[in-house]
């Protein structure tokens with residue numbers, strides 16, 4: 001055995017004996033063991049073991065005049081590749097060495113001679129599977145490819161170092177999210193994807209429509225046109241029609257639109273339904289019953305935004321806390337962001353090093369800074385004053401700064417990157433630019449809202465104390481020109497057993513942008529959806 005300083009992973013520990021059985025997948029006799037080199041010792045402690053390894057060839061070459069092949073194989077468990085050596089007698093080396101080839105092999109793990117810089121390598125004596133790749137047409141060669149180019153190969157891009165590292169970072173942040181809220185006693189609630197409520201009241205919702213067949217359309221047309229009376233049939237003498245009219249209607253009547261045609265989108269649910277823009281309103285129903293809750297799922301916005309910070313489908317983490325106010329909301333949000341940063345430093349350091357090398361030298365220092373430095377807290381009014389001062393000092397912004405504006409990304413970044421150089425929580429925004437559910441402050445001009453702005457990204461979190469006073473919220477809905485009827489159930493939470501409560505939403509992809517330093521949000525979600533694009 002090699003260096004014993006680092007113990008093998010638990011699933012391997014029981015089997016890590018010289019000449020012992022082959023190390024394989026914990027649940028399959030056929031599948032390979034993962035994470036061989038993903039250890040602080042680079043897998044040295046596993047030397048001397050037989051293992052079954054598998055993955056996709058990153059680079060390969062024939063050496064020693066074709067007597068053996070040297071492959072770097074990656075299985076996605078970490079950025080490091082396993083070095084694999086296959087002798088000519090074991091397999092046809094020419095297919096093995098092509099980038100993109102899938103291999104499943106078995107052999108002995110060996111440490112290179114002491115004093116050399118080489119890493120542990122696998123000496124293969126059995127090749128169990130080869131999934132060949134035609135190098136002439138394979139679109140992901142070993143040269144560095146731009147993230148933009150990779151967006152045109154969404155199905156193959158997880159094979160690259162960057163996208164697989166982002167997938168691991170994303171996975172880690174999702175785990176950290178559940179860990180944080182579960183540790184603090186929050187209940188995970190699954191809010192609906194299809195909804196009839198517009199949470200933000202901004203009308204940026206995708207309609208949930210149904211696809212119906214021609215036959216169903218025919219049925220619906222018949223349903224909408226009432227069956228004829230005996231007299232009608234006599235008058236029309238229409239035998240074809242008679243036959244059709246006798247069909248049993250299968251579906252409930254659709255709701256006719258004003259022009260008399262059926263809106264098939266409304267028909268399935270009996271009313272207009274949409275893809276959710278936020279799970280907040282629904283999760284509030286649980287907060288107002290079981291106190292501390294969170295939801296974490298996909299949300300959708302039909303905005304025609306072509307920026308590097310917007311997606312039509314993105315994931316949001318939305319906690320909601322009963323009996324708590326805006327200060328508590330800020331405390332929770334700050335603790336959560338810090339927790340995620342620390343989690344990445346502890347669990348994803350090798351992936352973060354890759355990000356630092358490829359995209360943003362400062363990303364690791366940023367995580368350290370955020371996890372250990374208190375966030376700045378300023379009111380919206382103070383933020384505007386600071387920006388106005390900057391303008392007086394010669395700073396130019398595209399959007400004019402004055403009290404009442406919605407802060408643009410350039411303002412948000414200026415506050416965090418130039419003035420405070422750390423995350424900033426801006427709170428108490430003008431009511432005119434915020435949603436109806438935010439609690440009106442005593443000045444009647446501002447609401448108890450807060451945004452967390454971070455360097456690189458701008459707004460990472462948006463949250464508020466919710467308006468718990470029945471009369472006030474009713475008035476706010478009316479003031480904003482929203483219909484009352486769809487929010488009646490929401491008003492019930494205030495009619496019956498109302499309670500002070502607050503919550504926020506964290507844009508999950510923005511957190512990944514912030515952590516990795518990657519510039520475009522389309523590169524941190526596996527299947528990006530944005531105007532003009534929905535591949536796969």
Ligand SMILES: NC(=O)C[C@H](N)C(=O)O
Pocket residue numbers: 199200277278279280318319462463464503504505506
């Ligand atoms: N849960 C939240 O407070 C997030 C908020 N509804 C938003 O979409 O911005």
